[in-house]
Amino acid sequence: MSFKYPVYIPSLEKNILFRELHNNHYVVILKFLANKDNHNVELYLNSLIDQLNDEITHDQLNKVDKLCVLLTTRIMCVGPELELTMTCDKTQQQYTGKINLNDVLQMVSDLQLIKSRVFDLKNNIKMHAGVPVNLYYSDDVDILDILTDTINGITVQDTHYNMSDMTIHQKNAVIDQVSGLNFSHIVQLANESQQSLRDLIVFEDKNPHDEQASVREYKLGLYDNTMFDMITMCYSSNLNNYYMSMYTLCNTLGFSADYIQNITPVESNIYINQKEQEVEQQKQQQTQSNPTVGGAMPTGF
Numbered sequence: 001m002s003f004k005y006p007v008y009i010p011s012l013e014k015n016i017l018f019r020e021l022h023n024n025h026y027v028v029i030l031k032f033l034a035n036k037d038n039h040n041v042e043l044y045l046n047s048l049i050d051q052l053n054d055e056i057t058h059d060q061l062n063k064v065d066k067l068c069v070l071l072t073t074r075i076m077c078v079g080p081e082l083e084l085t086m087t088c089d090k091t092q093q094q095y096t097g098k099i100n101l102n103d104v105l106q107m108v109s110d111l112q113l114i115k116s117r118v119f120d121l122k123n124n125i126k127m128h129a130g131v132p133v134n135l136y137y138s139d140d141v142d143i144l145d146i147l148t149d150t151i152n153g154i155t156v157q158d159t160h161y162n163m164s165d166m167t168i169h170q171k172n173a174v175i176d177q178v179s180g181l182n183f184s185h186i187v188q189l190a191n192e193s194q195q196s197l198r199d200l201i202v203f204e205d206k207n208p209h210d211e212q213a214s215v216r217e218y219k220l221g222l223y224d225n226t227m228f229d230m231i232t233m234c235y236s237s238n239l240n241n242y243y244m245s246m247y248t249l250c251n252t253l254g255f256s257a258d259y260i261q262n263i264t265p266v267e268s269n270i271y272i273n274q275k276e277q278e279v280e281q282q283k284q285q286q287t288q289s290n291p292t293v294g295g296a297m298p299t300g301f
Contacts, residue, residue, distance in 0.1 A: 007072045008109050009056070009065050011131070018069070019052045021077040023268060024261040026235070027242060033232060034239045041232065042136040045070060059165035062131035064113060067220075067227050071105045074234040077264040082234055088209040095208055101234065104202050108220070111200070114193050116152065119185045125178060128153035129189055133164055135228040141168055146223045147186045148172055150193075193222055202230065248272055 006015035025048060032041045046058040049069055058066065082099040116130035132149040145168045152164045154174065163171055175181060200220050207213035220226045245268060249255045253271055260268065 005072070005076050007053075007069050009061065010068060010109060010111065010113065011062055011065050012056075016053055016055050018073065020264050021048065021052065021073050022262050022264055023246075025051075026078070026265050027239075029235050030237055030239050030242055033236055038136050038228070038232075039138065042134070042228070045135070045231070048073075059133075059162075062133055063135050063222065063227055064108060064111060064131055066135055067231065068105065068108055070231050071101055071108065071234065075101050075105065077266055078235070079266055079269075084203070084233070086205065086207075088207050088213075090213075091209045093209045097203065097205060099203050104230075107200055107202075111196050113196050114189065117185075117189060118155075119182075121178065121181060124157055126155040127151060127178070127181065127185075128155070128160075129186060131193060132222055134168060135231065137168070137225055137228075143223070144183070145169075145172065147183065147190055148175055150186055150190060151175065154178065190223060197221060245269075245272055248275070 002019050004017040004019055007018050008015050028044055029041065032044060045066070049056075049058040049061070049066065052073070061069070080101050082101055084097045084099065085094055086097065087094050113131055116128055119127045119129065121127055129150045130152055132146065133152065134149050137146055137149075148171050149168050151171060152162070154161045154163065161174075163174060166174070197220055201217045202220060203218040205216045205218070220230060246257075246260055249260050249268060249271060250257060253275060255271075
């Protein structure tokens with residue numbers, strides 16, 4: 001039996017038990033991010049949702065549900081804080097900020113999003129629409145394409161066709177064959193849905209190196225890439241630091257590669273931080289009799 005933790009799914013209004021994200025999952029995300037391959041980042045995140053639970057699949061979830069899953073996984077398996085490094089445009093000096101991901105998760109979970117709606121079209125056709133499904137929109141996708149992403153199914157006569165797992169281009173191909181489609185319904189639904197997020201501020205930034213700088217607010221939206229960007233920031237790390245940490249766990253602490261691949265990133269950092277504390281204590285003891293001390297430990301990820 002493996003450890004599981006509850007993840008609240010807003011659209012289902014219930015908790016689903018998920019298994020932990022291990023280092024062998026995490027490194028795949030890091031590689032895709034290092035390669036700036038956003039398309040495969042989304043595909044892999046969707047596959048992780050499927051792998052880490054036994055009750056639902058990603059095509060049953062909208063993008064807010066997926067954000068809740070991936071935020072909870074990040075909190076539980078990597079850590080609850082997201083550290084940001086920013087650069088002052090005027091002085092080029094860097095400064096840092098932190099986001100408490102538990103606060104963000106609570107705000108997202110509490111959103112009062114509009115439930116799926118059914119629109120009657122011509123020829124006994126019904127269109128089902130709700131919250132968008134895809135996390136990432138490529139540069140060749142325009143606002144009408146994104147609105148199409150709110151469509152999750154078509155009913156013709158008494159036969160329902162699920163479109164939740166389709167790409168936007170696949171949905172467009174289906175929609176082009178549907179007569180009587182009026183996008184004004186979709187636009188109204190999108191405007192009402194976006195209103196639910198108008199106060200969702202995940203981070204406020206006040207540049208300490210520019211007295212004239214105003215406070216910048218970072219918000220999440222349904223019809224852009226801001227949720228995807230939030231997720232990629234949560235899972236981003238230096239790939240070289242990851243491998244240095246793996247080397248430390250294997251070479252210095254003597255763990256097997258198989259064991260390391262099957263623990264979480266947060267567990268890896270606990271081991272490394274403990275070893276760093278031991279090394280620091282040894283340095284302090286040696287300083288009293290020997291001024292020459294060994295090199296520093298590699299940092300975690």
